[in-house]
Amino acid sequence: AQSVTQPDIHITVSEGASLELRCNYSYGATPYLFWYVQSPGQGLQLLLKYFSGDTLVQGIKGFEAEFKRSQSSFNLRKPSVHWSDAAEYFCCLNTNAGKSTFGDGTTLTVKP
Amino acid sequence: NAGVTQTPKFQVLKTGQSMTLQCAQDMNHNSMYWYRQDPGMGLRLIYYSASEGTTDKGEVPNGYNVSRLNKREFSLRLESAAPSQTSVYFCATDSGRIAYNEQFFGPGTRLTVL
Numbered sequence: 683a684q685s686v687t688q689p690d691i692h693i694t695v696s697e698g699a700s701l702e703l704r705c706n707y708s709y710g711a712t713p714y715l716f717w718y719v720q721s722p723g724q725g726l727q728l729l730l731k732y733f734s735g736d737t738l739v740q741g742i743k744g745f746e747a748e749f750k751r752s753q754s755s756f757n758l759r760k761p762s763v764h765w766s767d768a769a770e771y772f773c774c775l776n777t778n779a780g781k782s783t784f785g786d787g788t789t790l791t792v793k794p
Numbered sequence: 795n796a797g798v799t800q801t802p803k804f805q806v807l808k809t810g811q812s813m814t815l816q817c818a819q820d821m822n823h824n825s826m827y828w829y830r831q832d833p834g835m836g837l838r839l840i841y842y843s844a845s846e847g848t849t850d851k852g853e854v855p856n857g858y859n860v861s862r863l864n865k866r867e868f869s870l871r872l873e874s875a876a877p878s879q880t881s882v883y884f885c886a887t888d889s890g891r892i893a894y895n896e897q898f899f900g901p902g903t904r905l906t907v908l
Contacts, residue, residue, distance in 0.1 A: 691834070714893040725798070725884055725899030726837075733894045772836065780891035784836040 684709040686775050688785035695763050696793045703758040703788050705773030714776035715756040717747055720787075721769045729771075732756065743767070768792045796820055798900035800885050806906045807875045815870040815903050817885030823898070825891050826868035827852075828860060830881040831902075837884065843868055844891050875907045 685708045695701050707713055714733040718726040730741025737749040747758045756773060773785040801816045817826065824845045829837040839852030843862040857879060859871045872879060882904050886897040 686836075716896055718899075723901070725901045726886075726897075727899070728896045731894070731896055776893045776895075778893050780893050780895065782839070782897065786834055786836040 684713075684775055684777055684781075684783050686773050686783050686785040688771075688773055688788050690788045691786070692789045692791070694791040694793060697765050698762050701758075701760045701763045701767070701790070703771050703773075703790070705756045705758065705785060707754050707756065707773075707775045709775060709777065711778055713756075715747075715749060716774040716776070717741065717745070717756075717758050718772045718774060718784075719743075719769050720772065726772060729758070763790075763792055765792045765794065798885055798887055798898055800883075800900035800903050802903060803901065804904050806908065807872075808908050809876060810874050812871065812873050812875065813905075814872075815883055815885075815905075817868045817870070817900060818866050819885075819887045819898075820866065821887055821889075821898060822865070823887040823889050824865070825888050826862065827886040827888075827897065828858075828868070828870045829884045829886060830854065830879075831884060832881050840870065840883075842891070875905075877907045879905065880907045881905060 687706045716731045717729040720726045732739045732749045770787045770789050772787050775783045798819045827842040828840040838854045841860040843849045846865045861869045882902045885900040888895040888897045
């Protein structure tokens, strides 16, 4: 069975600092990987996705993620965090059959 | 376009009461989903509908029923609410249950069962 692990429950960074959110997955076939963001009181919104090709994918709001098959990871990065990035972030894996498995989420706090 | 809408936004129930959560989408998507979100547990799939006229159980279906009324609408019913069903409920859609499709989410319904 597939699984997604986000090792960090909560991360705090200063505004303007760089950010990396970790995501590890377990799946026996080619994974289809997504990062979603959930602002307070809102539903989830897609940031970026990977399913083939270049292992570094660009998303909205200046985010990027790198797929590393050897490490079973799909970490999300941003070079300079803005206060509006404070939110909860979810990594998601889709199987070949389209079944989605979400991680437990990482809450990002941004200090002024 | 409204995207995915959910009603109500908030609800408080007493144990044993029933209610229906409504979801509608104007994205012309085939597939619709109901998730619950609990602190520290990510999103867990309750039921989904791959297309109009079909529904299937997800990871945590006990205590819930669903109806795919038409292509646009997918409702979730709690027949006899229990405190364990206190959660945030999200409806989501995609154009088909295919690996590379992302899902589009509604704003959620926050349900408290006393």
